[in-house]
């Protein structure tokens with residue numbers, strides 16, 4: 622709740638700009654039924670559900686994808702994960718899934734949101750192989766050269782580079798340039814994982830409403846991209862089967878019911 626969140630961060634004033642301005646991380650936490658959010662975030666989440674009633678289902682489908690993809694990467698020998706825009710920890714985070722199978726699997730969570738990073742750091746304080754850092758992915762060198770990344774991630778061994786439900790918050794040129802630069806730092810055998818809002822399904826009017834809602838938050842953009850635009854993040858990475866599909870259909874078709882879905886996902890081998 623609002624008080625535990627504020628207390629946790631050691632902040633005295635719940636009315637500060639910090640808590641009165643919604644953040645994309647905390648709106649998402651509210652959508653998932655988490656309790657690391659403030660009143661302003663819950664209001665924004667409610668607003669989003671009004672525009673887009675399936676937003677909560679989609680957030681859950683997205684988290685389920687995250688879990689499936691971590692197993693997929695573990696099966697292919699990936700034991701290190703860089704989870705960009707990792708958000709507020711909820712059940713089934715990358716390190717929980719990975720370290721259950723590989724106890725010393727390495728995970729670095731990266732998020733721009735201080736609340737997300739503070740909560741992640743707290744739950745990871747006794748975990749020698751996982752950590753969270755606050756960074757803006759638009760500055761990929763700062764991510765790659767961060768001492769925590771350098772300590773935990775071996776850039777000569779395969780890495781799972783994950784952007785799960787986050788690139789639609791990053792404006793055009795910044796997003797492509799940054800993903801490309803992170804991707805090109807990874808060795809062969811690494812994988813790029815993306816789930817992303819697709820613009821073809823949300824009617825244009827709705828997309829404008831969603832963009833307007835997020836304009837009040839910490840992120841400077843919130844917009845879907847077309848499937849081709851999303852695929853272009855992969856550059857020359859080889860997209861693995863089944864390709865770019867609805868997030869709940871990756872990798873095996875799910876229940877096939879895509880009504881109202883607005884998030885697609887794909888995985889590319891580098």
Ligand code: SAM
Nearest residue numbers: 646649706707708732733734757758785786787
């Ligand atoms: N990946 C998580 C998941 O799927 O459950 C969280 C997704 S949440 C919808 C998007 C996250 O991206 C938020 O936590 C937000 O703070 C983060 N974010 C947005 N822009 C960012 C940026 N430029 N750099 C790093 N993180 C960013």
